[in-house]
Each structure stands twice: as structure tokens, then as C-alpha cells.
Amino acid sequence: MKRIFILIAFFIVLTAQGQTVKIAAAANLRFVLEEIKTSYAIANPKATVTANFGSSGALLQQILNGAEFDLFMAADNTFPVKLKDQGAASGEIRTYAMGKLVLWSNTIDVSKGFEILTDPLVKRIAIAKPDLAPYGDRAIEVLKSTGLYEKVKAKIIYADNISQTAQFAQTGNAEVAFLAMSLTFSPEMKGSVYVIDTKLYKPVEQAMVLVKSWKVNPEAAKFMKYVLSGQCKPVFEKNGYIVP
Numbered sequence: 001m002k003r004i005f006i007l008i009a010f011f012i013v014l015t016a017q018g019q020t021v022k023i024a025a026a027a028n029l030r031f032v033l034e035e036i037k038t039s040y041a042i043a044n045p046k047a048t049v050t051a052n053f054g055s056s057g058a059l060l061q062q063i064l065n066g067a068e069f070d071l072f073m074a075a076d077n078t079f080p081v082k083l084k085d086q087g088a089a090s091g092e093i094r095t096y097a098m099g100k101l102v103l104w105s106n107t108i109d110v111s112k113g114f115e116i117l118t119d120p121l122v123k124r125i126a127i128a129k130p131d132l133a134p135y136g137d138r139a140i141e142v143l144k145s146t147g148l149y150e151k152v153k154a155k156i157i158y159a160d161n162i163s164q165t166a167q168f169a170q171t172g173n174a175e176v177a178f179l180a181m182s183l184t185f186s187p188e189m190k191g192s193v194y195v196i197d198t199k200l201y202k203p204v205e206q207a208m209v210l211v212k213s214w215k216v217n218p219e220a221a222k223f224m225k226y227v228l229s230g231q232c233k234p235v236f237e238k239n240g241y242i243v244p
Contacts, residue, residue, distance in 0.1 A: 077207035132160065170188075
């Protein structure tokens with residue numbers, strides 16, 4: 001009984017002080033999540049939300065290796081399922097947005113589509129590592145489904161995550177990149193964009209789940225609910241996502 005009272009008191013203290021929500025977030029969320037965090041902070045001034053961005057595969061391993069996160073926001077739904085299968089997730093896996101894949105370049109006009117990839121002007125094509133990043137996986141799927149993979153595979157350079165993929169193309173390390181559409185909405189990403197037909201790749205169903213922890217952190221569940229709310233839907237949509 002004494003232990004129960006201690007836990008209740010601990011919960012009350014945490015609630016009064018506000019809590020920190022630590023998010024393991026897919027790199028494609030870098031800009032949209034900053035806006036969501038800002039609006040959440042206005043409505044919940046006692047709460048602090050921090051995010052560590054990376055590829056979904058790398059973040060999954062960090063969590064399984066003991067990294068302290070409260071919420072896992074992945075770039076698809078397979079990595080949250082893997083987390084749950086390992087007994088490291090709590091509660092229901094929820095889809096928060098559907099992502100789109102694009103071709104992007106700041107030096108070449110990619111508006112005509114895939115035919116540009118075989119052009120001699122394109123010497124390097126940046127793609128996120130497909131085993132770690134869902135958008136990289138979908139890029140390879142697109143190249144294979146269009147019959148281009150064998151023709152251009154020698155040009156492909158792999159990045160650790162989708163943000164690094166964008167950096168490769170932005171800095172000239174690659175002429176073209178397969179990116180999450182959301183990243184191209186950043187003011188610094190001025191260039192040519194070709195939106196790839198979603199019928200050419202498996203849906204990018206971005207999902208999230210609470211990370212199982214001994215800590216009492218109701219703020220994490222509250223933030224997750226906020227992300228799924230109507231208040232965040234316009235934020236996702238203006239950044240190129242489809243909200244289910």
C-alpha cells in the first residue's frame with residue numbers, strides 16, 4: 001500500500017512540474033515536427049518535447065539498445081511493428097500520415113520524370129539506405145518497377161537517412177535525389193521536383209507507437225494524441241503528406 005501511495009505522489013509531482021517527451025523521429029519529419037512541437041508548447045507550456053532525427057532502422061536499434069525515448073515516430077509501419085514484436089512498445093500502433101516520394105535536384109530539371117536518370121549529366125543518384133529508411137526502400141522499388149535499376153545502379157550513392165540524402169543533392173555530391181516530399185517544402189530546398197506516382201511503390205504509411213519504459217510519462221501519450229488530432233492535420237498536409 002505504501003508503494004502505491006509513493007507512485008501516486010510521484011505521478012502528481014511529475015504532472016504538476018510538466019514532463020519531457022523524448023521522440024525518436026524519422027528524418028523526413030524534421031520540419032513538420034518542429035512546427036507541431038511549437039504549437040504544442042503554446043498549449044502545454046509546462047511540457048518539453050525533444051526530438052532525435054534519423055533513419056527509422058537506426059532509431060529502432062537505438063531504442064532496442066536502451067536509448068531513452070518515449071515515442072517512436074517512424075517513416076513507415078514496419079519498424080513500430082518490429083519494436084512491438086521485441087516487447088519494447090506500449091499500446092496501439094497508430095498511423096499519423098502517408099508520405100510521398102519525389103525526385104529532386106537543384107541543378108537539373110527533373111520535371112520530365114525518370115528519363116533524366118539515364119542522362120549522362122546525372123552521374124550520381126542519392127538514395128537513403130533501403131534497409132534503414134523506408135523512403136530509400138521505396139526508391140529502389142520504383143527503379144525496379146520501371147526497369148531502370150540495372151541501368152542506373154552504378155550511379156547510386158547511399159545516405160544514412162533521408163535528410164542526408166537531401167544534403168548530398170543540395171551540396172553537389174549527387175545531381176538527383178529520391179526524397180520524401182516533405183523535405184522539399186523547406187525554403188532552403190529550392191530546386192526542381194518530380195512527384196512520383198504513388199502506384200509505383202508500396203504506401204509509405206508513417207506510424208508511431210509509445211516506447212515501453214519504467215518511467216511514468218503521461219505527457220508522451222498526450223503528445224501522441226495531439227499529433228493525431230485535427231489541429232495537426234493542416235500542418236501535415238501543407239508539408240506534402242496525406243492524413244488518413
